[in-house]
Amino acid sequence: MTHTYQITGMTCGSCEAKVKSALLTLPDVTNVEVTRTSATISMDKHIALSELQKAIGAKGNYTISAEHHSEAAEQTKSWFAIYKPILLIFAYITVVSFIASFHNGAIHAMHFMQIFMAGFFLTFSFFKMLNLSGFAESYVMYDVIAKRIPIWAYLYAFIELALGIAYAVNFNPLITNATTFIVMSVSIIGVLQSVLNKKKIQCACLGAVFNLPMSTVTIIEDALMIAMSGIMLIQII
Known part of the structure; x- marks a missing residue:
């Protein structure tokens, strides 16, 4: 499955690289595409938003939120x-x-x-x-x-x-x-x-x-x- 998330706090290419590498370390994540304001994540099974936030939060002051899907429904x-x-x-x-x-x-x-x-x-x-x-x-x-x-x-x-x-x-x-x-x-x-x-x-x-x-x-x-x-x-x- 693939979902797109909004991400705030990224200001440069280095931020994008940090967020991408952090997300790729999570189990079941197969691919990540990051822009200055969003991340498109492909995963073998749904990963809770809190887990995604924990991963990127460890790299900086970044905040992730669901964009086009219901997190409750996905969970x-x-x-x-x-x-x-x-x-x-x-x-x-x-x-x-x-x-x-x-x-x-x-x-x-x-x-x-x-x-x-x-x-x-x-x-x-x-x-x-x-x-x-x-x-x-x-x-x-x-x-x-x-x-x-x-x-x-x-x-x-x-x-x-x-x-x-x-x-x-x-x-x-x-x-x-x-x-x-x-x-x-x-x-x-x-x-x-x-x-x-x-x-x-x-x-x-x-x-x-x-x-x-x-x-x-x-x-x-x-x-x-x-x-x-x-x-x-x-x-x-």
Whole structure:
């Protein structure tokens, strides 16, 4: 994609060169054309205006603003493009769970959650298994247990697989949901720390197949599993 931005503060050819070099250092920027009042930037994916400002602001008193596009619309479009794989997976699992749990004109909540969690863990463990070492390398970057015990990163993928099978065959719901609640509660700690500290690292939820950044989406994903397993535990007890 290519966007043109207005830039103020450039007064000479040296300024233009500084701004151009600063923008070219940003990841995903492929080409930059700069004039005294504007910059046309080609990029592989949308870059937030704040990131562009940070880059050129470090070189001088320059200010960049969007010219012919809505920054909010572009950020929304970029967000959906980045998270499209995980959104599609959740949509497929949700639809299948609704269909499978629909009986006698109503959705059976407990059955829905059981099927959803089976689909979730089986699908997510599948992507981790495609490149187990790649997943482990990403997971140890933020998980509180894997940081101290690296083998946990490998075991985690198999635990997800086991949980998926357990939900699919309805194996001892008390043990299955209690295990899920504990494992996901521990997992979310590292995710929260990374997001709150604004660390720019890859989320390992879909293994190393998709380059998804750590964000609130990851928190929601883990929190959803904690909530569902907690609700099912309460119902069982």
